[in-house]
Each structure stands twice: as structure tokens, then as C-alpha cells.
Amino acid sequence: MKLLFKGICSIAFILCFLEHSYCQMNTEPTRIMINPLESGAEGVAVTWRVPMQVDVGNIQYGIATPHPVEGLSAFNKAEAQGRIDTVDYNGVTLVSKNYRVKINDLLPGNKYMYRVGSDQYGWSEWIQFNLPSENSDSTFTFIYLGDPQNDLHSQWSRVIRQAYATAPDAYFMLYAGDLVNRGYNDKEWGDWYRAGSFIHRMIPSIMTPGNHEYTDVILSPLWRTHFTLPENGPTGEEELYGACYFIDYPSVRVISLDGEQIDEDPELRLKQLEWLENVLENTIQPWTILTLHYPFYSTKPNRDNPKLRKAFKPVLDKYGVDLVLQGHDHGYGRGMVNETGPGNKGTMYVVSVSGPKMYDVGNEDWMQARGDNIQLFQVIKTQNDRLIYKSYSATGKLFDSFILEKSTDGNKLIEN
Numbered sequence: 001m002k003l004l005f006k007g008i009c010s011i012a013f014i015l016c017f018l019e020h021s022y023c024q025m026n027t028e029p030t031r032i033m034i035n036p037l038e039s040g041a042e043g044v045a046v047t048w049r050v051p052m053q054v055d056v057g058n059i060q061y062g063i064a065t066p067h068p069v070e071g072l073s074a075f076n077k078a079e080a081q082g083r084i085d086t087v088d089y090n091g092v093t094l095v096s097k098n099y100r101v102k103i104n105d106l107l108p109g110n111k112y113m114y115r116v117g118s119d120q121y122g123w124s125e126w127i128q129f130n131l132p133s134e135n136s137d138s139t140f141t142f143i144y145l146g147d148p149q150n151d152l153h154s155q156w157s158r159v160i161r162q163a164y165a166t167a168p169d170a171y172f173m174l175y176a177g178d179l180v181n182r183g184y185n186d187k188e189w190g191d192w193y194r195a196g197s198f199i200h201r202m203i204p205s206i207m208t209p210g211n212h213e214y215t216d217v218i219l220s221p222l223w224r225t226h227f228t229l230p231e232n233g234p235t236g237e238e239e240l241y242g243a244c245y246f247i248d249y250p251s252v253r254v255i256s257l258d259g260e261q262i263d264e265d266p267e268l269r270l271k272q273l274e275w276l277e278n279v280l281e282n283t284i285q286p287w288t289i290l291t292l293h294y295p296f297y298s299t300k301p302n303r304d305n306p307k308l309r310k311a312f313k314p315v316l317d318k319y320g321v322d323l324v325l326q327g328h329d330h331g332y333g334r335g336m337v338n339e340t341g342p343g344n345k346g347t348m349y350v351v352s353v354s355g356p357k358m359y360d361v362g363n364e365d366w367m368q369a370r371g372d373n374i375q376l377f378q379v380i381k382t383q384n385d386r387l388i389y390k391s392y393s394a395t396g397k398l399f400d401s402f403i404l405e406k407s408t409d410g411n412k413l414i415e416n
């Protein structure tokens with residue numbers, strides 16, 4: 001009898017211990033990311049990570065209310081798709097599980113709120129995001145960041161936080177590649193999420209991959225693990241999914257090219273070129289913004305990208321792309337260049353850096369403004385026929401600015 005009692009006590013202890021451990025394990029969503037859908041004013045995708053035992057993921061969403069959430073009847077609910085990804089880094093295979101869901105048919109010009117998770121495993125907090133107006137004349141603001149790449153938690157964090165503090169009304173944050181230093185290293189991605197914290201789940205992100213997201217010309221699986229970006233690039237080219245695509249807002253079409261594949265793969269260079277020409281030909285937005293990691297014009301002579309320029313520059317000139325946002329050179333330079341060379345007509349090319357890794361900047365003749373050894377972010381606004389560009393330092397001080405004004409013979413550059 002004594003033995004039986006002891007046995008029952010031991011089993012009860014083990015059950016209590018297991019239950020306690022289970023309760024202690026955090027099964028709530030982590031690494032929550034919001035990306036725009038192809039029609040950025042009408043839909044977003046949300047992606048998040050969960051522990052392996054989580055077998056359900058949902059989103060609840062609706063127009064944001066100023067009142068406390070008391071019932072869920074006012075909110076829509078959608079089931080998310082679960083996916084398991086593997087990535088090899090330094091001889092170790094990481095298996096991770098994530099959920100993703102696209103919500104569309106949202107009403108432009110509204111503030112929405114959402115949360116992700118499930119009753120069984122826990123929910124995120126309620127998170128708000130803004131959708132721009134469907135009126136292309138209204139002010140439209142976004143943030144552009146050059147390479148974060150290094151010391152993400154310790155040194156890049158202050159830049160993204162200052163950017164958010166400077167332009168909390170931004171409708172998206174654009175990253176011009178090299179978000180991390182080693183794209184296959186999950187820990188660095190963890191640092192990227194820690195640095196951006198709630199900003200990554202509040203302001204939709206648009207990102208183009210850089211060479212540091214690649215190894216042997218293969219994009220890290222962690223890119224598509226973390227981000228849900230449009231798959232409207234060249235038809236059937238899966239290597240370019242989430243890397244070459246476009247996103248439309250009423251006043252702006254944002255186009256991402258996969259710079260690494262342009263540099264490394266002649267076939268994918270040609271595919272992207274043909275696709276870009278078609279996308280530009282069919283652009284109806286007043287402003288066209290192109291992003292890719294490698295610069296058309298570099299801030300140092302030994303970092304030139306002639307293959308890119310030779311293939312793509314004539315198309316940019318032909319269709320009058322307004323602004324090209326780039327990274328890779330770890331310095332700052334911007335200038336307008338047209339068919340005949342630098343001047344105050346044509347396309348405005350910008351290279352910028354937000355992380356702490358710095359390279360010297362030369363005195364290339366295309367640059368109308370330059371800067372080295374400075375962490376920056378840019379706040380860009382379109383207002384009807386004006387594009388107002390401001391570059392700020394990590395401390396929030398204005399560093400460079402200009403205005404592009406649409407006129408019958410192209411954009412007029414106003415330095416201020």
C-alpha cells in the first residue's frame with residue numbers, strides 16, 4: 001500500500017512537472033513581420049515564427065477602434081498557412097516553423113489592428129498599422145534604409161528607432177539589401193528583429209536582397225522564411241520570388257530588382273530586364289521608384305557595376321524612372337544622371353547606409369551630395385507633383401535634402 005502510494009505520488013509529480021514546463025514554454029508568436037501585398041493600399045501579409053509543437057495559426061483583424069477590445073465579433077478571422085523551413089549554417093541545420101497569411105480587400109486610408117496566434121498557444125498583442133489613401137494626390141511618406149548588416153542589435157537599432165520617431169506616419173520602410181551580414185545565420189536575423197522590435201510589425205516592410213543574403217548565388221532560405229513579398233516577378237522564375245517584384249500604391253510604384261542575380265546570372269539578368277521594361281511600360285502611378293542592392297553609380301571607383309549599368313540604364317532613361325534607392329557601398333552619395341551624363345535632369349540615384357560598417361567615399365563626378373562615416377536614414381514624401389527627399393543622421397539631424405518637381409520636360413531638381 002505504501003509502495004502504491006509512493007508510485008502514485010511520483011507519477012503525479014512527473015505530470016505536474018511536465019505541465020509546469022509546458023506552461024513555462026513560450027508558444028506565442030515571435031518575429032512578427034508585416035509586408036505589403038502587390039496592392040499596398042489594400043492588403044498586407046503577416047509572417048511569424050512559432051515553436052515546432054504549435055499546429056495552428058490565425059489572424060484576427062479589423063478597422064482599429066479607440067475602445068478596449070471586449071468581444072471579437074467586430075473582427076475578421078483568417079487561418080494562416082504553416083510552413084517548416086530548414087537552413088544549414090556552419091554545419092548545423094536549423095529547422096524552423098512559421099505561419100503566414102495575406103489579408104486583402106482592406107479599405108485604403110484606414111488604420112487597422114490585428115493580432116496573430118491562437119487560443120491554444122497564445123496571441124500576440126494587438127498591433128496597429130495604417131493604409132494610405134486611395135487618392136494619389138494626398139501626401140505619401142516612406143522611409144528608406146541602406147545596408148543595416150552589422151552590429152544590428154548594438155548599433156543599428158538606434159537608426160531604425162530614430163527613423164520611426166522622425167516619420168511615424170511612414171506607410172512602409174524600404175531596405176536596399178544586406179539586412180544582415182550572413183544571410184544563412186539565424187542568430188543575425190534574431191538581432192535584426194530585436195533591433196526593430198514592434199516597428200517591424202507596425203510599419204510594412206519592402207526589402208530587396210543584397211549579396212550578404214546570398215551564398216553561392218543561392219538566396220538564403222531565411223529570406224522567404226521571414227518575409228512574404230509579392231511573387232509578380234518574371235513568370236516561373238522561382239529563384240526571383242520575393243526578390244524581383246513590384247508593389248503599387250496610388251501615387252508610387254515600387255520595383256525591386258534582384259541585384260545579385262543581375263550580377264551573377266546572365267539569363268536572370270535578361271529575364272529581369274525584359275520584365276522591368278514591361279512593368280515600366282505599364283506603370284500608371286505618377287512616381288516610379290526602383291530599388292536594388294548594387295548601385296548603378298558607386299561612391300568609389302573600384303566598386304563599379306558596369307554590367308548592371310550597361311543593361312538597365314537605357315531602360316531607366318527611356319521610361320523616366322524617378323528615383324533609384326541602393327546600398328552596398330557603405331557610404332552616402334546621390335546625384336541625377338540622364339542619357340548624356342550627370343546634371344540636373346534624369347533619374348536621381350542614391351546610395352546610403354544605415355548600419356555601422358563604413359567605407360571611404362570618393363569624389364565621383366555623378367555625386368551632387370556625398371557623405372562618409374555616417375549612419376543615415378531617409379524620409380521621402382510624395383505630394384502631388386513633388387517628391388520631397390530628406391536624409392537624416394542617426395541622431396535625427398538633417399543631413400541632405402532635395403525636391404523633385406514634375407514638369408513637362410522631366411523632373412526639375414530643386415536643391416534646398
Ligand SMILES: [Fe+2]
Binds near residue numbers: 178211293327328
Ligand atoms: Fe553588399
